[in-house]
Amino acid sequence: MVPEKDTIPQADHLTVLFASQTGNAESISRNIHEQAEERGFKSAHFALNDFAKIEWEKEECLVFVVSTTGDGDPPDNSTKFWRHLRKLKGGAGLTKAKIAILGLGDTNYDNFCQTAKRLDTRLQELGATPFYARGLADDAIGLEETVDPWIKGLWPALAHQVMCAPAIHDLPQPHLTPEEKKVVKAIIEKQDHDHKDHQSAPPSPQKLSATVSVIKESDAADVLVKGVDSLSVSATTGPTASAGATAKISVTPATGYKINVDFSSMANHSNLTALPRVPNSNLKVTNIDSTATPNATAPETGPIPSFIQTPSPVLLAKINSVQCLTPGDAIKRTLLVEFGFEDDVHYAPGDSFGIWAPNDEALVRGVLAELGMKQEDLNKQVKLEGDGIPSHLQPVQSATLLDIFRYSVDLNTLPKRANVRLYADHATDLAEKQQLMFMASKQGTDVFNAFRAQGPTFLDILHTFPSVRIPVARVIETLPPLQPRYYSITNSPMARNGHRRWSCAFNVVTYESPEGVHRRGVCTPWLDELTGKVPFGKAVTNGLSMDRLALFLKPNETKFNLPADTTKPVIMIGPGTGVAPFMGFLEHRWEQRKIKKRLVNIGTAPRQHLDEMFGEMWLFFGCRHREKDWLFMDMMKEYMKEGVLTELQLAISREESVPNNSKYVQDLIKKEGKRVWDLLDKKGAMIYVCGDAKGMAKGVHDELVNVLVEHGGYEQMAAMMELNKWAQEKRYLRDLWA
Numbered sequence: 001m002v003p004e005k006d007t008i009p010q011a012d013h014l015t016v017l018f019a020s021q022t023g024n025a026e027s028i029s030r031n032i033h034e035q036a037e038e039r040g041f042k043s044a045h046f047a048l049n050d051f052a053k054i055e056w057e058k059e060e061c062l063v064f065v066v067s068t069t070g071d072g073d074p075p076d077n078s079t080k081f082w083r084h085l086r087k088l089k090g091g092a093g094l095t096k097a098k099i100a101i102l103g104l105g106d107t108n109y110d111n112f113c114q115t116a117k118r119l120d121t122r123l124q125e126l127g128a129t130p131f132y133a134r135g136l137a138d139d140a141i142g143l144e145e146t147v148d149p150w151i152k153g154l155w156p157a158l159a160h161q162v163m164c165a166p167a168i169h170d171l172p173q174p175h176l177t178p179e180e181k182k183v184v185k186a187i188i189e190k191q192d193h194d195h196k197d198h199q200s201a202p203p204s205p206q207k208l209s210a211t212v213s214v215i216k217e218s219d220a221a222d223v224l225v226k227g228v229d230s231l232s233v234s235a236t237t238g239p240t241a242s243a244g245a246t247a248k249i250s251v252t253p254a255t256g257y258k259i260n261v262d263f264s265s266m267a268n269h270s271n272l273t274a275l276p277r278v279p280n281s282n283l284k285v286t287n288i289d290s291t292a293t294p295n296a297t298a299p300e301t302g303p304i305p306s307f308i309q310t311p312s313p314v315l316l317a318k319i320n321s322v323q324c325l326t327p328g329d330a331i332k333r334t335l336l337v338e339f340g341f342e343d344d345v346h347y348a349p350g351d352s353f354g355i356w357a358p359n360d361e362a363l364v365r366g367v368l369a370e371l372g373m374k375q376e377d378l379n380k381q382v383k384l385e386g387d388g389i390p391s392h393l394q395p396v397q398s399a400t401l402l403d404i405f406r407y408s409v410d411l412n413t414l415p416k417r418a419n420v421r422l423y424a425d426h427a428t429d430l431a432e433k434q435q436l437m438f439m440a441s442k443q444g445t446d447v448f449n450a451f452r453a454q455g456p457t458f459l460d461i462l463h464t465f466p467s468v469r470i471p472v473a474r475v476i477e478t479l480p481p482l483q484p485r486y487y488s489i490t491n492s493p494m495a496r497n498g499h500r501r502w503s504c505a506f507n508v509v510t511y512e513s514p515e516g517v518h519r520r521g522v523c524t525p526w527l528d529e530l531t532g533k534v535p536f537g538k539a540v541t542n543g544l545s546m547d548r549l550a551l552f553l554k555p556n557e558t559k560f561n562l563p564a565d566t567t568k569p570v571i572m573i574g575p576g577t578g579v580a581p582f583m584g585f586l587e588h589r590w591e592q593r594k595i596k597k598r599l600v601n602i603g604t605a606p607r608q609h610l611d612e613m614f615g616e617m618w619l620f621f622g623c624r625h626r627e628k629d630w631l632f633m634d635m636m637k638e639y640m641k642e643g644v645l646t647e648l649q650l651a652i653s654r655e656e657s658v659p660n661n662s663k664y665v666q667d668l669i670k671k672e673g674k675r676v677w678d679l680l681d682k683k684g685a686m687i688y689v690c691g692d693a694k695g696m697a698k699g700v701h702d703e704l705v706n707v708l709v710e711h712g713g714y715e716q717m718a719a720m721m722e723l724n725k726w727a728q729e730k731r732y733l734r735d736l737w738a
């Protein structure tokens with residue numbers, strides 16, 4: 001019997017959902033969505049925060065591609081969905097859902113692929129059933145290692161779902177390669193056989209994933225779509241000049257570096273396999289303005305273009321002061337920058353804020369020149385259109401190409417194999433085409449890795465393969481989105497004028513690669529140049545740029561803030577610029593103490609010793625050389641003198657006189673283990689860790705486990721679980737960065 005139309009399970013319908021912070025999960029999920037459509041599925045593609053657009057009770061197959069960010073946190077474009085998931089009760093409309101989850105993460109972080117794991121658990125609690133084994137891809141070894149075989153295995157698993165769903169035999173069947181058909185047939189035959197023999201359940205996701213691995217590598221490249229790119233110039237006039245288009249200083253376009261790698265191994269491989277699929281061409285860039293502003297050259301440092309979507313409202317700020325905290329011979333150049341607002345802003349010590357810095361102007365102009373754009377085209381207003389274009393491009397209704405390349409595409413990102421494959425399609429020189437194809441293939445993995453190890457910008461790639469003529473629309477839609485940069489606030493709203501200013505401390509990221517190439521980050525060198533590259537010494541307040549910058553408060557999901565109960569002791573662990581939020585904590589506590597002291601003195605608060613009203617504050621700080629990069633040394637000493645900071649433990653990593661057991665903050669936690677345990681056990685201290693997620697945070701975490709084992713009498717596993725519990729209770733808080 002054919003079910004009524006409304007009740008037909010939509011087994012040939014597929015919804016591909018993503019949660020992505022820096023664009024990987026978004027582009028991988030788009031790839032899956034596009035391949036699904038080519039294979040005959042009716043596929044839809046959404047960010048998890050758009051969950052309201054999905055008819056959950058009707059969806060049969062849902063594919064999730066989710067990354068993990070921060071300290072095991074879900075990406076920003078999925079937080080609304082998580083709040084929604086938390087509220088749902090078991091069996092809440094998900095019982096029909098068949099799910100497949102691909103997680104992206106990095107094993108250098110403690111909570112590897114936490115979002116995918118949590119999502120899997122929660123969806124199954126709510127009644128969803130996996131139809132295909134979960135994949136967890138590791139950025140540390142290369143996402144492709146897992147992503148490519150996972151996607152390859154997805155099609156037979158999906159087809160199996162469709163073919164086995166009895167109600168939908170009349171619906172069109174998805175297209176499979178002959179190999180995939182064989183696999184599905186084998187699964188169905190095996191299932192029939194098992195069923196006859198044992199009356200057993202359908203194959204488990206694990207079995208499916210094991211079976212699909214028989215598909216040959218070379219089949220991955222079976223569906224290739226050559227996109228037609230367009231920069232159509234159907235001009236209409238429009239007077240608007242975008243945010244970044246006003247002329248100030250002239251900038252010479254950068255030329256790019258030629259990346260040298262050895263392609264000699266290419267001769268040994270005549271057959272290339274596992275070539276990634278080229279992303280579909282969806283984007284159309286249409287010129288909507290014929291009134292060019294030919295002499296406009298450099299970006300305004302003022303407000304960011306209106307098409308940029310920030311996670312909280314933009315706040316305009318000017319730079320009040322800048323101070324270089326490290327002398328010229330220090331390994332890193334560290335700046336303390338204070339931003340000022342005209343109106344009060346609300347924040348708490350420990351909060352962070354975002355800055356949307358533009359790409360380096362010379363790099364932007366170099367790329368546009370290399371793409372064949374004429375100077376007079378750069379300031380024309382264009383609009384970006386097309387079905388299925390990346391979410392960050394959808395709001396671009398009217399902008400200049402200059403602004404799109406300044407603010408919307410990441411020009412420093414390392415190339416992915418799918419992009420290299422795309423560039424091969426657009427190379428006109430045969431030798432270059434072959435080299436690019438080789439790097440995109442499985443056989444060229446070593447060469448590809450050697451190429452990436454030199455940190456090429458997009459301009460370097462164009463410079464290395466000069467015959468690549470890639471349309472600008474293809475570049476815009478295939479490069480990942482440029483991300484804002486986040487900094488911890490180092491001051492307190494309780495300090496004088498504290499509600500009208502935010503300070504932050506950061507290392508200026510510029511370095512020379514082993515090949516002698518000058519490399520730079522996006523935001524910190526930009527801020528350094530904007531503030532005039534001040535020398536080491538006192539804060540500079542004069543002669544600073546008068547432009548307004550666009551800042552925004554970062555939604556503080558982790559609640560990395562001081563406890564409301566001021567008597568609770570806090571243990572702060574933050575080497576290098578990881579100390580930034582703790583300077584805000586200390587200033588805040590100092591102000592709280594001053595107020596309490598005044599109230600006691602005038603008799604409005606009970607006479608009590610200040611140390612009874614405020615818990616101990618311990619700081620574990622680390623630097624390389626006491627004289628060169630002990631950041632905020634004077635302030636730390638002052639806070640010690642005032643009794644605000646009750647314990648300062650200093651680790652110094654590059655001074656010979658310092659013994660090995662005091663080089664890193666984790667060494668000092670070990671040394672002070674007994675006292676740390678007492679503070680945790682007897683006084684319920686909070687633990688805060690801020691800084692590098694890979695080396696430091698892991699080392700500190702392991703040492704905290706040891707403290708619980710050695711001094712608290714825990715078994716290793718129990719100690720780990722206790723720390724996890726503290727993390728969930730927000731007693732052990734971490735603010736980490738890559």
Ligand SMILES: Cc1cc2nc3c(=O)[nH]c(=O)nc-3n(C[C@H](O)[C@H](O)[C@H](O)COP(=O)(O)O)c2cc1C
Nearest residue numbers: 020021022023024025067070072105106109112113
């Ligand atoms: C600031 C930052 C924090 C991260 N934190 C984690 C983490 O806690 N666990 C993990 O497995 N991966 C972590 N990663 C790795 C990302 O999940 C991985 O690079 C992924 O490919 C990013 O995908 P996306 O671009 O879709 O966000 C982190 C990456 C960054 C840049």
